[in-house]
Structure formats: structure tokens, C-alpha cells
Amino acid sequence: MQIDVLGPVRARRGSEPVDLGTPRQRAIVAALALSGGRALGTDTLIGRVWGADAPSGALATLHGYVAALRRALEPDRAPRAEPRVLVTEGDGYALRGCEVAADAVELETAVAAARSALTVVPDHLRPAVEPARRLEAEAVVLRLEAALAGWRGEPYADLRDDADAQAERVRLTGLRTAAQELRVVALLALGRHGEVLPGLEQLTAEHPLHERWWALYAVALTRSHRQADALAALQSLRNLLADELGVDPSPAVRDLQTAILRQDPTVAGTAAPAPPPVDDLGQEPVPRREHFRESPPLPRWRLAGRRAELARLGQQLDEAEAGRPRAVLVTGEAGIGKSRLVHELALTAFERGFTVALGQCSAEGPPPLWPFRAIARSLEEQLDLFHTSVEQALLTAPPDDFATLDLLAHHACLAAAGHPLLLVVEDVQWADPASLRLLLRILEKAKDERLLVVTTWRRTASTPEVEEFAAASSRHEGVRLDLAGLPPEDAETLVTEVVGAPADADLWERTSGNPFFLIELARSAGSVSGSLTDVVLSRVRQLPEPTVRFLEAAAVVDLEFDLDLVSFMTGRDTTEGAAVLQPALHAGLVVDAGHPAPVYRFSHGVVREVVHDSIGHTERARLHRAVSTVLAERSQLRRVVQRAALVHHWQLTGGVYRREAWRGVLLAADAARREGAYAEEAAHLAAALELQWSDHEHDLRERFELLMLRVEACRWQGDWAGVSDAVDEAVRVAEQLEDTELATRAAISTMEGALWQVRPFGHVHAPIVEALQRALERLGPDQAALRARAQLALAMELYYGDDTQTIDALVAEALAVTEASPDLRLRATAYLGAFAAQSRPETLEARRRYAAEAVVLAGRIDDVRLRLAAEALATSAAAEAGDYATVRRDLPRVVELCRGRGLGTAEAILRVVQVPWLVMDGRGDEAAEPLARLEELSRELRMPNIENAVLATGLVRSFLDGEYAALAAFLSSFVDASAIPAGPVATVIALRAGHDELARALHDAVGVDLETRSFMSLMNAALALEIALGLGDRELAARVYPRVLPFAGRMCSAGTATPVGPVDAYLALGAAALGDRAAAERHAARARELVEEWGLPVLRQRWAELEERYLA
Structure with a gap:
């Protein structure tokens, strides 16, 4: 029996349709299908079928409809026999023994499989596939077309306006869109662009603001030798976005448009797909010394039951040992014994000569590729196959970079080539996307290595990414083991093994054979509730009070915690902290994480979760505050992860420590600035500003100063849109304070550090123009320097106002003041501002003088960044004048110095000069690199x-x-x-x-x-x-x-x-x-x-x- 929901609900018995009867009966089946197989109470079911206006007799009518449906779904059921499809559970009903929402499940699975399979297409906006991988792309097309054929109309159409149905419709519609898009990508990669053109034309009409459809449409047109139509299509998208949303196309679409203009072969379909990037990290590791395999620790008790599962795992171990790489996914609820079963496999594998390496995922958002850090350490200790490139990649390389994942997968396969290898990654339901992609990449690269990859997965904490991983792993000779509770006889064996006495008669009934529940209840003599929370808390409450408080502090940190950090949080030194933690270690709630440093971890993720959730809101906020305070006081915040953790924990204080929170985040921003991490600094300042809003005691002057810090960070980052937004708010705040000097400081910030026009072409930003005009009216004669800076800022803001007379007058009056000033920095920055404000042909000689003077002044105050900015303008003005002797002499040196110092704006200006100069100089082949760098900038x-x-x-x-x-x-x-x-x-x-x-x-x-x-x-x-x-x-x-x-x-x-x-x-x-x-x-x-x-x-x-x- 199959229930389909992609349209009006329908039921099929094999290939035969089932008549579900009246619209209400169909709605009942749809509502039960929407619940995903879970039972629905009658009140909920009535609400979904009848809505808010259900008649008083709806319950009786519901029972009648259910009886009719049971006859239709099971026509051969004997009188008074229990129904097997539409069953009664509690006070409601559920669908059993059938494939619920089968068409929706197939669509979701097909999309997940396609996403994984289409890794053979490196760039989905320039689809291409190697000849050897065409069959994989063709298989994607066939499966997606079959899944899309199941779409018959609006999903769950029988449920009208039900909120849950509407939400599911949105999700399924998104899946359909993803399936259509992946099908188009695969067809384009296969060179079948003619097949997709009609459909893409229709899709762009139906979804005019969907950028991906337009981009793929442009690619298909280009590959059909219709470049002009392709560019016209992208222009249509630009117009629509501007008219409807007031935004420009995304950078990816703009890059595509440029590529079409340049007739880039990757868009035209004439280039082979790019191979994965290779860098100097790709060298093979060199063994350094003799190391020895390490046996997994012996378990505290023998494994009870699981004989069939162990037999299947043994078969996979045989296959791997014979050079046929295999993958196993072990699933089940929390405490069902996944880890214990895999531990048994690890012992067996070790005895058979396998090297065993284990990684553990965390629910608390650790850094990307977290489980593979432990795996890398283990392989280094056991096999001495750890290369510095692996450590560098795990710690610093971008986790979404294909080359990084390929490098790590390469090293895993190298290890398995020399030694039979069992890799275990536990709790992949918490894995970050990069870890999941790396697991799949290992399976893809493994060919004839002696490798077995085992993962454990708590299904109740599933995510779409993990579902996709599970589907993809099945294509790599994957075996899935779904663990259920132990049968009564095995449960009896387990309890006897653990506590040395037979289990109480009702213990199995209360735990459904869950080994963790069995053990916990057996140890506590069955005196606590059977729920996992009660079991964990009962054990925690048996610990000494100081140990409980210590565990609460550790739970706020993470699944894995540093003993020093938690000790300092609780006012202890490390020795005292270790003593307080000992009872938790003895109770098995915490284990040594196996690092050289004193790091521990909760024995199970759920233990940490339960302890964490048992803490009151105020106390939890206090502990988050303690984490941030210790990080601020005990570390120098030199590492990105330390600064991110400090900000994260202040954000989690939940408004209890509002004032301390935003001030504490400023420490992270300041540390980032010291490291030259301006983008990170700007992000932390944005977090501080958000936290500051909840601090009702903050004053406007504090807000102003925080905004000005963000202006400075965004300026160094090259984020001029961020500068503009922060300046606008800072001006409003200063004017609320009725402080002309502050308002002027804010308004002139757009000028500071700007090397070319601060606004988009033709745009005059009225709020800042008006603010500067008000400032000039109010500034007194004793504020001449500030007034001059305001005049230059106003001249820059008026650039596109076509009033050159006013601009020149403002510049002249400002320079008359600054040139007489002893402040060399003021004079230098004033010249740079005047340069930008007067960027017109007739002012060239004046601008060359401004730049030359600024170079000299910056050198006198030994400000390298300011001098390079001035040199960039001087070099660009030399090109404008035709002084190519100066360009030849200075440009190569200055552009590289700007790049080395992170002066993105100055470098961009020079790249604009460099590309045409190289072409005119007869070195056009050298122009590609600076043009690519300009695109990167x-x-x-x-x-x-x-x-x-x-x-x-x-x-x-x-x-x-x-x-x-x-x-x-x-x-x-x-x-x-x-x-x-x-x-x-x-x-x-x-x-x-x-x-x-x-x-x-x-x-x-x-x-x-x-x-x-x-x-x-x-x-x-x-x-x-x-x-x-x-x-x-x-x-x-x-x-x-x-x-x-x-x-x-x-x-x-x-x-x-x-x-x-x-x-x-x-x-x-x-x-x-x-x-x-x-x-x-x-x-x-x-x-x-x-x-x-x-x-x-x-x-x-x-x-x-x-x-x-x-x-x-």
C-alpha cells in the first residue's frame, strides 16, 4: 500500500488505485500522511479536516469516515479483525504498514542523491562533466525525471488552509524547484542544452525573481550560440530585481555576465571541466619514526545480544580486508547501543590487524571538521602518517573548499593503502556539512584500499544534510544497521552483566529494551522514572554538590571541555577542579577526552544536554558570562576560535548581563583589530551594537562611539556599504545628542580613507549632504580643522550633483585651512579627499600635486598605509596624464605593496590602471592575472x-x-x-x-x-x-x-x-x-x-x- 501526496491524496495497492471516497475521507488520509506515520489525536485530526468551524458532531462523523476508509484500504480484512493500515493508537489514529507520502519521500531522496552525485559537476553555473563520469550525470537525470513525474498538483491539496500543510507545501515546492534545477544542471553538463531551453524560458516567466533560473537560462542560450539573447536575459533579471526589490543581481550572476561578455569557454561549453585545485599541501606524508597501533579500550561488560548485527559487520570487515572499501551506517535512538556495537567491531578489527581511529561529532557547533581532528591525531600516534599539511588544513583551510576535502580524503586513503583501517565517526546527526562532505569524499576516492568507514546516527536528531549523507553513502557499497531495543532475554543478560543481579520483572517493559535505560535503571534499582532525563538527572543528583555545579559549568561550555577553563569559571585552580570532577568520572558521566592537555568530555551527548537544560535561565546566563570572562582574563584572544567563543557566550547570556555583554564583545573586536582581522572586527562590532540595543541603560554617546568603531573597521575591510550604514546611524545619534561636533565627526567618516567616489555613479546621498550642510552652519571659528574636513566630505558627497563650482569652492576653502595647519596627517588626508572630490579632467595637474604632497607628508609621519594610498593615487594620475615612465617605474612596486598590506581599495585602483597598460605595452598575455585579481577584489x-x-x-x-x-x-x-x-x-x-x-x-x-x-x-x-x-x-x-x-x-x-x-x-x-x-x-x-x-x-x-x- 502506497499513499501519495504530491497533489490530491491518493492510495495505491500495487498498481491498482484505491477509492478513498468522500472529500472528508480523503482529507483524513492526507492529514495522517502529513503526520509522517505518527498518531494524530482526534482533536488534532478534526481541526485539520474541518478547520476551526468543526460541527459539534464531528467526532462521531470522524469515526464513521474512519470505518469507511478501513473497508476501502483493507477490503479483505475479516470481521472484527484488527486493522493493519489505519490503526487506532491512544485517542487517535495512525497509518501503519504502508508507504506514507511515498512520492514526497522519493522526491526528497532523489534530490539528496542528485546533490551528492552532481559533485562530478564542479560549478553548477558552468556545468561540465568529465567523459568518464557522464553515466553518473545521466543517472541523475533519469531519477529526477521519475521523481518529478510524481508531481500532480498542489501537495496535500485536500487539507486546504491547514498551517502544517501549508508549511509542508512550501518545503515540497522547494524540493521540486531543487529537483528541476539539478536536472537542468545535469542536462547542461551533458551538452543537452537544447532540451532545457523551452522549460527554462517558462520557469523564468513563472519565477521572475529566481536568479538561478535566469543564470542557467543564460548558460543554455550561450551554448546554443545565442550570446546576445543570453546577455539580454541577464539584463532582464537586473531590471526586474531593481524594479521589484531595489537590489542588484548577486555576485555569481554578475560574474557570469562578465564571463559571457568575455566569451569564457567554461560558459560556452568549449572547455573541459576544471580539475580539482592542487596546492603544495598535496604531497604525500613521509613516515618519521616507528609507531604502534593502539587497541581500543576493553569494555566494562560483554556485549549482550546483537548477534545478527555483529555478523553483518563481520562481513563488511571481510570485504574491507580484501581490498574492497565498505561503509556502514548504524542508526537508532539515544542509548540504543550504537557506540557499544561499534566498539565491539573495533576490538574485532584490531585483533585482525586493523588500525582503529575514532572521531566524535558535537551538538554544540564546534569548528568544522571537528571529528577528523581526533582521527588525525589518532593516526599520527598509531601510524606516524600525520603530515603537517593535514593539521594545517584541519585548523585553517576553508571547510567548503574542495581542495581541502580532497587533500584530507587523500591522506585517509593513503593510510588505508598501507594498513587495514577502520574509521569511526560517531553521532553524525551533529556533524557539520564539511565533515559529511569529507566522509563522502573518502568513500568516493577509495578504490582498492583496505578501508571500512563506520558512522553512527541518532535518527531522532536528524537533519536534511544527514539524510542526504545517508542516501549518498548507500551508493558506495553502504550497509545500514537500524538498531532496535534488546529482546527480553538479551536485556536480562545485559543487566546481570552490569549489576551482577537479575533485572526486575518490569524493567524491560519500562525501557523497551533500550540498553542505556536498562543500565541506568538497573543501577538505581528501578527507583527513578524511565525517561532519559530522569535517569541522567538521578545520577547527577547522586554526586556531591560541588561536582554537580562543576558539571553544570562544563555543560555550558560544550560536550568537550577544558579542565582549566571550567575550573577558573568555578573559582578553582586546576588541581582543585580535577578533584571536584573525580566523582563524575567514577560515575561514568564524564570521560577523559584523550588529549595531552587536561580535556574531558561528557560520556554521551544527551548527558550534557540534560545537565545543560536543567540549569535555570539566570544561572545559565551567569555561567555563559563566566566563560566569556575567563576567556577575556586568561587568554590573550589571539585565536579566532577564542574570540568567537567569547562573543558567542556573551550572546547566550540572554539579556541578563546586557551592559557587560556588549562591552565584553568589544574586547573580541579589539583583539581582532590588533590581529588585522578587520572583517572579523566588523562582525563583532555588529554583534556588540545588537546587544547594546537591549541595554536600556546605555546612553546615546556610547552608541555613537560604538558606531564609529564599526565605521573604522568597515573602512579597513573595504566595506563601504557598511561604512555608509554605520555613518547614517551615527549622524542620527549625534543629532539626537544635539552635538554638532559629533555629528560632523560622523558625517565626514565617508571621506576618511576614501580613494575614489564614495557613492554609486550618479547618486547623491541626501541624508549625509544635509547633515554636513547643517554642521557647516553650526561649527564655530575655533573649529577650523573640523570645518575643513566637513567641507571636503561635502565636496565628495556632491560629486555627482554636477555643481563643480560649489565643489571647487569647498575644496579651496578647506585646503586653505589644512595647508596652513601643522597637523601633517590632516594635510595628507585632506589632499586625498580633494583628489577624490575633484576627479575631473580639468583638475588633473592639481590632483597630481595633491597626491605628490600626500606622499611626502605620509612619509614624514611614517604612516606606511597612508603613503601607499597616496602613491596609488599618484600612479593612477600619472597614467591619466600619459606619464608612462612613472607608471613603469612605480606601478609594479606599489600594487604589490598594497596587496601585501591588505589595502584593497588602493590595489583595485591600480589594477584598473595595470590591465590596459600591460595591453598597450604589448604584454597582453600578462593582463589576465591582474584582471582576475580585480574580479576577486x-x-x-x-x-x-x-x-x-x-x-x-x-x-x-x-x-x-x-x-x-x-x-x-x-x-x-x-x-x-x-x-x-x-x-x-x-x-x-x-x-x-x-x-x-x-x-x-x-x-x-x-x-x-x-x-x-x-x-x-x-x-x-x-x-x-x-x-x-x-x-x-x-x-x-x-x-x-x-x-x-x-x-x-x-x-x-x-x-x-x-x-x-x-x-x-x-x-x-x-x-x-x-x-x-x-x-x-x-x-x-x-x-x-x-x-x-x-x-x-x-x-x-x-x-x-x-x-x-x-x-x-
């Missing part, structure tokens, strides 16, 4: 316009290489994708590619912005001269030529970015458009001289081509 930094800089830098690379025809295919999408006006660039590309009609259409659509004064002004105007010649627009040339003429002798660029040739080259084109051949020849000759002076061979070639095209 765009993901690390939250800087305004950084994505546009990446897009423009990639485009100018192709532009300078003369790849006009390739670029022309994507012009419309490029114009739409760029937040910075790109119409003139696109029009020129179309002209150079010979697409005059496209050029005219682009020009008619977007024109040339000649009025806005920004870093784009010169490039727009110069390109307009080529457009005027190419399209025969003499009027445009007449308007623009006089504007460009003053900039002769310079590089034409968008500020420090995207150089496209000497300004004189475009003046020559403009003069030709005006019919002045003599002037055109003069400008052309000067352009030739400049490219020779600059020593840029590629630029020389591009200009020769333009002369041939336009002036010959």
Missing part, C-alpha cells in the same frame, strides 16, 4: 562602482586589442549592464567593427552626455569626435572640438581608468569631421609622437589603423 570589497570597473576594464582590454567585431555582438547588453553611461564607447566600437547602422542606432538611442562634469567627461567628448566623423555629424564635431582641445597631449581616459589613446588622435578625427585637413594632420602627427614617447606599441598599431580608416 570586486567580490571581497563592498565599494561603489567596483563591478562597473571590472566590466569596463575587461572591455577596454579587448578594445585595445582591436577585438571590435567580437565586442560588437554584445553592445546593447553592455550598454544596459553598465551603471556608468557607456553609449559613446559602444557607438565607437560599432563604427570600428564596420556596423554603421548599429552605431547610428546606438547614438540615436543614448547620444553623448556632454554636460555632466565627472571623470567621464573627457572620454565622452573625445569619443564624440570619432562618432561625429564616422556618422558625418559636423554639428556635433563643432560643439565638441573646442571642449577637447585644451586636453591635447594627454591620454584619453575615464579619469584613471579605461585609456583609449592620445587625446590628439581624437582631435585629429574631430578636425577631419570639420573639414580642416591641415589641423587634422597636425593633431595626427602629434598623436604619433605621443605614442612613440610613451613607448606603447599596441597603441601605436591602433592609431595607425584609425589613420588608415579615417584619414588616408
